[in-house]
Amino acid sequence: MAERNEVKLLGAWGSPFVTRTEIALKLKNVNYAFLQENLAAKSELLLKSNPAQKKVPVLIHGDKPICESLIIVEYIDDVWSSGPSILPSDPYDRATARFWAAYLDDKWLPTTRAIDTVVLAGEGEEARQAQMDKVYEILVLMEEAFKKCSKGKPFFGGDQIGYLDIAFGSFLGWLRFREKVHEIKLIHPAKTPELVKWADRFSQHPAVISVMPTTEQLITNLEYGKNLFAKVRAAYGSK
Amino acid sequence: MAERNEVKLLGAWGSPFVTRTEIALKLKNVNYAFLQENLAAKSELLLKSNPAQKKVPVLIHGDKPICESLIIVEYIDDVWSSGPSILPSDPYDRATARFWAAYLDDKWLPTTRAIDTVVLAGEGEEARQAQMDKVYEILVLMEEAFKKCSKGKPFFGGDQIGYLDIAFGSFLGWLRFREKVHEIKLIHPAKTPELVKWADRFSQHPAVISVMPTTEQLITNLEYGKNLFAKVRAAYGSK
Structure with missing residues (x-):
């Protein structure tokens, strides 16, 4: 079961969009593995996880890929209560x-x-x-x-x-x-x-x-x- | 108090983005006044309600303007429970x-x-x-x-x-x-x-x-x- 909840982040160092998702993960104290992508030669995992856009960041939660930085931030807020709320409540x-x-x-x-x-x-x-x-x-x-x-x-x-x-x-x-x-x-x-x-x-x-x-x-x-x-x-x- | 809950939609007939917000309002059985904008001569109300983008649709709920069609749809789903949920629960x-x-x-x-x-x-x-x-x-x-x-x-x-x-x-x-x-x-x-x-x-x-x-x-x-x-x-x- 541990593996099903494993969190990986397909990212590229220096991308502000990737930074967004890392800040959200840190806020919620979520442990994750950062997988550095080479954007000139994208990994099979990235192409498979985001076939429509082929872009980082992709958060992989268990076996589920979530794409687009702001959508990932909302997902992190929805799934983990191990830190303050990210979206306003009103x-x-x-x-x-x-x-x-x-x-x-x-x-x-x-x-x-x-x-x-x-x-x-x-x-x-x-x-x-x-x-x-x-x-x-x-x-x-x-x-x-x-x-x-x-x-x-x-x-x-x-x-x-x-x-x-x-x-x-x-x-x-x-x-x-x-x-x-x-x-x-x-x-x-x-x-x-x-x-x-x-x-x-x-x-x-x-x-x-x-x-x-x-x-x-x-x-x-x-x-x-x-x-x-x-x-x-x-x-x-x-x- | 009735006025504070009044719903207006600043729209332009034929815009798919405006249609989105109308479908959401219909799904939730919300009564609203549709205010047709002339996009060649935008109203003061539109310019005041969406100064950054100056675009329709804008939903005005009481005195609060909400802009961007997909954000409006989420807002409608958040605020009115008078119809089925629009966003998935998972x-x-x-x-x-x-x-x-x-x-x-x-x-x-x-x-x-x-x-x-x-x-x-x-x-x-x-x-x-x-x-x-x-x-x-x-x-x-x-x-x-x-x-x-x-x-x-x-x-x-x-x-x-x-x-x-x-x-x-x-x-x-x-x-x-x-x-x-x-x-x-x-x-x-x-x-x-x-x-x-x-x-x-x-x-x-x-x-x-x-x-x-x-x-x-x-x-x-x-x-x-x-x-x-x-x-x-x-x-x-x-x-």
Whole structure:
């Protein structure tokens, strides 16, 4: 029976989507085996477990595969009561947290990644600033959302890290990577002061600190991060 | 107090995403006022209720706006017990239903709409067939999903229409529109026989029949549908 309850996570180190699921597992004190995927040569287990999308993360609980990071986080919350609730208990608060998480998944990556693209394409300072402004727009909405969701408490989820903390916070490693490589501030003390404090609190939470990649790690341990950092720095240098 | 519980739906007739929320409301026997939005000149109420996305549907429950069709369906299921459960009760079944619903939202519209694009661009029969094959790939995955989720019962949700029935079924109006305008079969008796039967059952369900636009209605009552139909037919005619 022990094997039927075994938990495996098919992941790729450095993926914010994988980080999400690890934070949820840590919050619930669930032991799991992390199976590192080579995304250039995906394992049979990954292809079999997520034939429609062929993407990490996949949580395998016993023999059941669960796919898509936010759906995995909900599953973890549903199945394990060995830690605080991740989803808010009130239906409206739950809908609000889900809305902002979906909004981030829709907007965050393309909008922040485009700062790299603009710089790599040598489009100039005005274009870079315009792209950063789009990121600030998202962040200002998230600052407002934070005020409403947290109701004066430290996290979107209130006293505890919750669903929206995990959905948003998982992007902080790469956000700081971009702050460093572009020598800019994205979560900005003047524009979004509450988010600055929230990001610090979130990053220092015990469930987060052990699984969230640091900027240094993304630059030195990850081939993709190392290459991106070098290319973007070179693009600035070549001006 | 009556007003605090009032339910309004900001919608646009013919939108499959709006249809989803109406099916859920009908299933739960919730009375609601449908407020038709003019998407070319959005109302103050819409802009105020969904400032981040400015999209329909928005459900307004009392004074609380809930956005994003699938999130609204979950909210309706959470709040009203005046009808069958929409989400499966088992956490794994719930995760599976959510996965396929998210997969459809990601893939369905761009893949099926591209059939129109290919024909309108005059790319020829081979390109049209290649695009249809991409739609068939999705449908074959959904046929497999149907077998697993329904467990031999009439709907993805079992004996009752559930979350994935609503998520997928809301696209049937436009699917049939495309079958008609392109003179093709997409849900195909030879390729996906279970889906053929499911689609008929779903379309005839009392909660669906009153809110799902028919092909005829999409062609005659909706400016967008009327124009698209005429343009695609003209593209075929001009070959």
